Amino acid sequence: MDKKKLNKDEIRNLKVQIRRKEKKDKAKPDVKWIIQIMLVAFLISFIFSFASELTLPNVNIIVGIIIVILFIILGLVFDMIGVAVTSADEKPFHSMNARKVRGADVAVKFKKNADKVSSFCNDVIGDICGIVSGSAGTMIAISLSGTLHMDKFILSLLVTAVIASFTIGGKAIGKSYAINKSNLILYEFAKCISYFYKPKK
Numbered sequence: 270m271d272k273k274k275l276n277k278d279e280i281r282n283l284k285v286q287i288r289r290k291e292k293k294d295k296a297k298p299d300v301k302w303i304i305q306i307m308l309v310a311f312l313i314s315f316i317f318s319f320a321s322e323l324t325l326p327n328v329n330i331i332v333g334i335i336i337v338i339l340f341i342i343l344g345l346v347f348d349m350i351g352v353a354v355t356s357a358d359e360k361p362f363h364s365m366n367a368r369k370v371r372g373a374d375v376a377v378k379f380k381k382n383a384d385k386v387s388s389f390c391n392d393v394i395g396d397i398c399g400i401v402s403g404s405a406g407t408m409i410a411i412s413l414s415g416t417l418h419m420d421k422f423i424l425s426l427l428v429t430a431v432i433a434s435f436t437i438g439g440k441a442i443g444k445s446y447a448i449n450k451s452n453l454i455l456y457e458f459a460k461c462i463s464y465f466y467k468p469k470k
Contacts (some may be wrong), residue, residue: 301386302315303315310355310393317401325408330416337402341432344398346441351390352447353454354383361452362459372460378468379459 317340321383325333359380365373410425417424447454 274343284467295357300396306388306393308337310397313393314397314400316396318404318458321401321408325405330409330412333405333412337405337409339431340398341401341407341436341439344395347390347398348440348459349443349447349454351395352444353389353451353458354379354386354390355449356451357383357455358452362456364426365456372456372463374468375463375466376455376459379455402432403429403438 296449299381321336321340325336326337337392357376357380362373362380366377406428407425410428413419414421414424452456
């Protein structure tokens with residue numbers, strides 16, 4: 270009886286703490302950012318889709334498969350970066366930034382805007398790569414159906430299922446790695462970006 274009462278009290282306290290945190294951290298949606306990310310998503314999706322639609326019908330099946338694999342890998346890499354940014358510890362990068370280590374200032378900027386960076390990496394690049402690789406896979410299935418003398422519908426389902434399984438399996442492995450190596454991944458990514466972008470002081 271005492272144990273049940275204790276559990277109820279703990280749950281009640283937890284709910285109170287959550288409400289307090291929500292009130293403290295409550296912020297209005299960043300409408301400007303939402304509009305920007307929608308426009309960026311539209312442009313990247315259009316470019317990726319246009320590129321795949323333009324190239325895939327004119328290349329052989331092997332090259333088409335390689336293109337699909339590249340889209341899957343790109344999606345997995347950015348998914349790992351998105352997870353790493355949210356999991357990383359900010360403190361080491363402040364120390365590195367004080368010593369003028371290349372990319373540390375970018376890493377600090379990314380960590381302070383982890384929600385936006387994660388949204389871009391996971392939701393924009395990651396999801397677009399998933400959609401494009403799926404549609405590209407369908408095109409490859411149509412090409413293969415003539416060669417293998419199989420039904421287009423069944424082959425399309427099989428190809429889509431294979432792409433989905435590799436994508437999901439890859440993300441599962443990548444997320445685990447990204448959490449364990451979050452600081453290293455964020456630093457390497459920030460270091461690459463630092464050649465093209467310098468945060469404002």
